[in-house]
Amino acid sequence: MELFYDILKQLIRIPSVVGEEHPFFMFIKRELEELGVKVEYYDGVLIAKGSDPQSGYISAHADRHGLICTGHNEFQYAAFIAKNKADLTGDSSSEQLLHNFTARFVDEKVQAYEPWSGTYLGLGSIKDAFLCQRRKNIIFKIEGFDYLFPGTPIAFTDKLEIKDDLISAQLDNVVSIAIIIYMYAVGYKGTAFFTASEEAGRSWRFLLEWFRRFDIKTDELLVLDTSPYPTLDEIRNIDIVMRNRDSNAVFRSPLKNRIKQIAIKNKIRYDFKDSYLKAKMAKNGTISSLGTTELGRLIHATKGEIQGTTLQIPTIGYHTVHETTTKTAVESMIKVLKNLYIT
Structure with a gap:
């Protein structure tokens, strides 16, 4: 193995x-x-x-699950942003778990990358995550990513x-x-x-x-x-x-x-x-x-x-x-x- x-x-x-x-x-x-x-x-x-x-x-x-920058210092859960929502109907495991997600993200390290080349753009840390009922998505506060442009993917740092x-x-x-x-x-x-x-x-x-x-x-x-x-x-x-x-x-x-x-x-x-x-x-x-x-x-x-x-x-x-x-x-x-x- x-x-x-x-x-x-x-x-x-x-x-x-x-x-x-x-x-x-x-x-x-x-x-x-x-x-x-x-x-x-x-x-x-x-x-x-x-x-x-x-x-x-x-x-x-x-x-894999991750985040997307959607505005200045604004980050959302990637699977549930509007451009990805085509087939979500409310009964998938992901959607059922959405309401239980927020606490588990705090203090997780994340890395931003350029979506075409995969070039590493920097490391950040999640400071807060909360469910926005109006947008039906998790909004994240991340320290260290105020320079990122909308559309930048952010992956969880993992090993x-x-x-x-x-x-x-x-x-x-x-x-x-x-x-x-x-x-x-x-x-x-x-x-x-x-x-x-x-x-x-x-x-x-x-x-x-x-x-x-x-x-x-x-x-x-x-x-x-x-x-x-x-x-x-x-x-x-x-x-x-x-x-x-x-x-x-x-x-x-x-x-x-x-x-x-x-x-x-x-x-x-x-x-x-x-x-x-x-x-x-x-x-x-x-x-x-x-x-x-x-x-x-x-x-x-x-x-x-x-x-x-x-x-x-x-x-x-x-x-x-x-x-x-x-x-x-x-x-x-x-x-x-x-x-x-x-x-």
């Missing part, structure tokens, strides 16, 4: 604020081209093609922390990107998609455009991500997370049962997130969303012409720079992918 962690450590240091992913895409492109993988870049999606492109379709979103059997960072969704690059290094020959603006609910549109561009249909699209749970005890008892459905669509793919069989054979502990959420609702006597995913939106928009399933790593501390998972979970996801696509 040393190679994987080397890749992950590098990726975490490259900023990729939602809507401003270009420098991160360029870094991924270089890493893959060094491995001899063909890379194509379209609006909102980077495509990697191995020597047998139709042998697999894996996708992961490349954006990988490894302690015993746990790893922590802003893992969503850089950990999946690292896994895909690692998979190419160890023999994956299929296609991979790296999408932009998933945290703003837009990534599925970029993916759909690519499939329509080349008139490609599949029922084996595998979307990698992280999946939030409330406690460390829960994630210590789960290695991988799948879904039967989300709030938009039922996932009907032969991949789902294949992954389940691989998990059983290799004693990998799995959970179905929709079943988990339904059980939680039944226990609490409440009704809430099953969550929205990139894949669910894609299936719904294509009326099932594009189908697939999700494979996720269970985490705590979702959407923070301290998002945490177990080493076992990461190794389990890689084991499943190797069984699906290499062995």
Whole structure:
């Protein structure tokens, strides 16, 4: 796993604020081209093609949460500024968590960067964060950034922390990107998609455009991500997370049962997130969303012409720079992918 962690450590240091992913895409492109993988870049999606492109379709979103300068000494949460709001409907995990966000940001270090080149523009520190009800967004006060122009992205300063059997960072969704690059290094020959603006609910549109561009249909699209749970005890008892459905669509793919069989054979502990959420609702006597995913939106928009399933790593501390998972979970996801696509 040393190679994987080397890749992950590098990726975490490259900023990729939602809507401003270009420098991160360029870094991924270089890493893959060094491995001899063909890379194509379209609006909102980077495509990697191995020597047998139709042998697999894996996708992961490349954006991470961050801030955008929206005026003199004014900074807003990037996923919820007007230009990114196209598909937000109120039932995503991000939106539900919005009201609980503010306190966790105070004293976090952030870095500004030039959105095209990725050039470092300086370091700042968040001094206050509050929810503005009129703009339905978090407004930040940052010390040291009064010289920035509107449109400048600001990423959370981050590095990988490894302690015993746990790893922590802003893992969503850089950990999946690292896994895909690692998979190419160890023999994956299929296609991979790296999408932009998933945290703003837009990534599925970029993916759909690519499939329509080349008139490609599949029922084996595998979307990698992280999946939030409330406690460390829960994630210590789960290695991988799948879904039967989300709030938009039922996932009907032969991949789902294949992954389940691989998990059983290799004693990998799995959970179905929709079943988990339904059980939680039944226990609490409440009704809430099953969550929205990139894949669910894609299936719904294509009326099932594009189908697939999700494979996720269970985490705590979702959407923070301290998002945490177990080493076992990461190794389990890689084991499943190797069984699906290499062995």
